[in-house]
Amino acid sequence: MSPGAAGGGTRAAAGMRAAVIHRYGGPEEFRAETVPEPVAGPGQVLIDVTLAGLNYADLHCRTGEYARYPLPAVLGADVVGRRRGDGRRVAALLRSGGGYAQVARAEAAHTVELPDGVDDEQALALLEQGATAYAALTLAGRLRPGETVAVTAAAGGVGHLAVQLARELGAGRVLALASTPAKREFVRALGADRTLDPGDPELADRLAAGSAPGGVDLFVDSVGGRVLRVGLDTLAPFGRLLSIGSRGGVEETFSVDELADRSAGLVGFWLQHVLADRVLFAGIAERLFRLAADGRLVARIDRTVPLSGVAGAHRALARRETMGKVLVDVHRED
Numbered sequence: 317m318s319p320g321a322a323g324g325g326t327r328a329a330a331g332m333r334a335a336v337i338h339r340y341g342g343p344e345e346f347r348a349e350t351v352p353e354p355v356a357g358p359g360q361v362l363i364d365v366t367l368a369g370l371n372y373a374d375l376h377c378r379t380g381e382y383a384r385y386p387l388p389a390v391l392g393a394d395v396v397g398r399r400r401g402d403g404r405r406v407a408a409l410l411r412s413g414g415g416y417a418q419v420a421r422a423e424a425a426h427t428v429e430l431p432d433g434v435d436d437e438q439a440l441a442l443l444e445q446g447a448t449a450y451a452a453l454t455l456a457g458r459l460r461p462g463e464t465v466a467v468t469a470a471a472g473g474v475g476h477l478a479v480q481l482a483r484e485l486g487a488g489r490v491l492a493l494a495s496t497p498a499k500r501e502f503v504r505a506l507g508a509d510r511t512l513d514p515g516d517p518e519l520a521d522r523l524a525a526g527s528a529p530g531g532v533d534l535f536v537d538s539v540g541g542r543v544l545r546v547g548l549d550t551l552a553p554f555g556r557l558l559s560i561g562s563r564g565g566v567e568e569t570f571s572v573d574e575l576a577d578r579s580a581g582l583v584g585f586w587l588q589h590v591l592a593d594r595v596l597f598a599g600i601a602e603r604l605f606r607l608a609a610d611g612r613l614v615a616r617i618d619r620t621v622p623l624s625g626v627a628g629a630h631r632a633l634a635r636r637e638t639m640g641k642v643l644v645d646v647h648r649e650d
C-alpha cells in the first residue's frame with residue numbers, strides 16, 4: 317500500500333510510523349519513517365496496530381516480483397490491533413499491504429474479532445498461515461482420516477501449523493520435512509511421526525518408509541523444485557500433490573500421463589479464494605481460534621522485531637533461520 321493513499325475522505329491524515337520502501341530491492345530498502353495514516357474507504361476499517369506479521373510472500377513483494385504497489389510503499393499482509401470506532405480487538409489480512417505500520421487499513425470482510433482466550437501474538441500467527449494450512453489440508457487437499465500427510469518447510473510459519481492441524485484432522489501419519497536438526501526436533505515435538513531432511517539424497521525412500529503402504533496420500537509443498545518431484549514420485553494411488561507456494565527455484569513439470577499412472581491429483585491453493593468468501597474465512601478463523609483457546613493448536617513465535625528491525629527479519633527468513641512466525645512490534649524502534 318502506498319503510504320497515505322486515500323481511500324476517500326477529505327480531512328488531512330495524521331502521521332504514523334511505518335517501515336517504508338522507496339524502491340524495490342533488498343532488505344536494506346526498509347526505512348522507519350513518519351508517513352500519513354491511511355484513510356478508510358467504503359467497506360474498510362482502520363486498525364490501530366499492536367503487532368504486524370511477516371510472511372514469506374513479503375520477500376517477493378519487497379523485490380517487486382509480486383504485485384507492484386505504488387512507491388513509496390508499506391508492505392505487510394497481516395496485523396492485529398484495535399479497530400477504530402469500537403475499540404474491539406481484531407486481526408486482519410491485508411491484500412494490498414500496509415501492515416508494517418502503526419495504523420492499517422483493512423477490508424471489513426477480511427477482519428475478524430478475537431476471542432478473549434487467544435492473545436494478540438497467537439491470533440496474528442494463526443490467521444494468514446493457519447488459514448492457509450487449514451484450507452490447504454481440507455478444501456484443496458481433501459484430507460481424510462487415517463491418511464499419510466507430508467509437509468515441506470514444516471518448521472515454517474505455515475508448516476508448523478499444518479503439522480499440528482494434520483494431526484487434529486485425523487491424519488494417520490505426519491511426515492515433516494525440515495532442513496536442520498533443530499527444526500526437525502521442533503516439528504517432532506509438535507506431533508510429527510517422522511522427520512526428514514529435504515536435502516537427503518534418499519528422501520524418496522525415506523518418505524516411502526515412513527508412509528502407510530502405498531505411499532503418501534497428501535503431499536503439502538511450499539518449496540517447489542526437486543522436492544515437488546520427489547513428492548509426486550512417492551504418492552500413493554489417489555494421492556494429491558498440493559502446491560501452496562515455491563521459493564523461486566527451477567520448477568518441475570509433470571505430464572498428464574505421470575499423474576494418470578498413479579491416479580494422482582496435482583492441486584494448487586491460493587488463500588485469496590478463501591478470503592473471497594466472507595463466511596468461509598470467518599468460519600476457518602473461528603475454528604483456528606477455538607483450537608488455540610483449547611490449547612490444541614499452538615503457534616510458535618520465532619521473534620518479535622522493532623519497526624527498525626524489519627530488514628533483519630527479512631534477512632532471517634531468507635536465510636531459513638526462523639521457526640514459526642516472525643512479528644513486528646510497530647511501536648518499538650531500537
Ligand SMILES: NC(=O)c1ccc[n+]([C@@H]2O[C@H](COP(=O)([O-])OP(=O)(O)OC[C@H]3O[C@@H](n4cnc5c(N)ncnc54)[C@H](OP(=O)(O)O)[C@@H]3O)[C@@H](O)[C@H]2O)c1
Nearest residue numbers: 371372469472473474494495538560561563585586587636
Ligand atoms: N497459497 C497461499 O495462499 C499461501 C498463503 C500463505 C503462504 N503461502 C506460502 O507458504 C509458504 C510458507 O510461507 P511462510 O510465510 O510460512 O514461510 P516459512 O515457511 O516460514 O518460510 C521459511 C522456510 O522456508 C523454507 N525454505 C525452503 N527453501 C527455501 C529457500 N530457498 N529460501 C528460504 N527458505 C526456504 C525454510 O525451511 P527449511 O529450511 O526447513 O527448508 C525456511 O525456514 C511460502 O511458500 C508462501 O508463499 C501460500
